[in-house]
Amino acid sequence: MPHTWLHVFGVPTGMRAVPLVQPVRTARMGLVAARRNVASVMARAFIEVAERSEMAETLERLPDRMA
Numbered sequence: 001m002p003h004t005w006l007h008v009f010g011v012p013t014g015m016r017a018v019p020l021v022q023p024v025r026t027a028r029m030g031l032v033a034a035r036r037n038v039a040s041v042m043a044r045a046f047i048e049v050a051e052r053s054e055m056a057e058t059l060e061r062l063p064d065r066m067a
Helices: 003-009 041-052 055-060
Strands: none
Touching: 003 055
Protein backbone atom coordinates (compact mmCIF):
# COMPACT_ATOMS: atom_id res chain seq x y z
CA MET A 1 0.00 0.00 0.00
CA PRO A 2 1.25 3.56 -0.51
CA HIS A 3 3.11 4.83 2.54
CA THR A 4 0.81 7.83 2.69
CA TRP A 5 -2.07 5.50 3.61
CA LEU A 6 -0.21 4.47 6.76
CA HIS A 7 -1.00 7.88 8.24
CA VAL A 8 -4.71 7.15 7.87
CA PHE A 9 -4.95 3.41 8.53
CA GLY A 10 -1.79 2.78 10.54
CA VAL A 11 0.19 -0.44 10.56
CA PRO A 12 -2.01 -3.39 11.56
CA THR A 13 -1.07 -5.17 14.79
CA GLY A 14 1.36 -7.99 14.13
CA MET A 15 2.54 -6.47 10.87
CA ARG A 16 5.28 -4.05 9.96
CA ALA A 17 5.76 -1.55 7.17
CA VAL A 18 8.87 -1.98 5.05
CA PRO A 19 9.88 1.00 2.92
CA LEU A 20 10.54 0.16 -0.72
CA VAL A 21 13.14 2.56 -2.05
CA GLN A 22 13.13 1.47 -5.70
CA PRO A 23 11.56 2.38 -8.02
CA VAL A 24 10.89 5.95 -7.00
CA ARG A 25 7.35 6.98 -7.94
CA THR A 26 5.89 10.44 -7.65
CA ALA A 27 2.67 12.08 -8.69
CA ARG A 28 1.95 15.73 -9.33
CA MET A 29 -1.30 17.31 -8.34
CA GLY A 30 -2.79 20.45 -9.73
CA LEU A 31 -5.66 22.84 -9.34
CA VAL A 32 -7.68 24.19 -12.23
CA ALA A 33 -9.65 27.34 -11.50
CA ALA A 34 -11.51 29.82 -13.66
CA ARG A 35 -9.41 32.77 -14.77
CA ARG A 36 -10.75 35.73 -12.83
CA ASN A 37 -9.38 38.87 -11.28
CA VAL A 38 -10.62 37.54 -7.94
CA ALA A 39 -10.30 33.80 -7.35
CA SER A 40 -13.13 31.89 -5.69
CA VAL A 41 -13.08 31.53 -1.92
CA MET A 42 -12.38 27.81 -2.28
CA ALA A 43 -9.48 28.33 -4.70
CA ARG A 44 -7.93 31.03 -2.48
CA ALA A 45 -8.24 28.81 0.60
CA PHE A 46 -6.70 25.82 -1.19
CA ILE A 47 -3.77 27.88 -2.47
CA GLU A 48 -3.19 29.45 0.95
CA VAL A 49 -3.08 26.07 2.68
CA ALA A 50 -0.89 24.54 -0.04
CA GLU A 51 1.63 27.38 0.17
CA ARG A 52 2.16 27.03 3.93
CA SER A 53 1.73 23.28 4.12
CA GLU A 54 4.49 20.83 4.91
CA MET A 55 2.46 17.97 3.45
CA ALA A 56 5.31 16.28 1.56
CA GLU A 57 7.53 16.29 4.64
CA THR A 58 4.70 15.02 6.82
CA LEU A 59 3.91 12.14 4.48
CA GLU A 60 7.57 11.14 4.29
CA ARG A 61 7.65 10.66 8.08
CA LEU A 62 6.21 7.20 8.48
CA PRO A 63 4.19 6.11 11.52
CA ASP A 64 5.49 3.85 14.29
CA ARG A 65 6.17 0.12 13.85
CA MET A 66 8.38 0.55 10.82
CA ALA A 67 10.84 -2.17 9.89
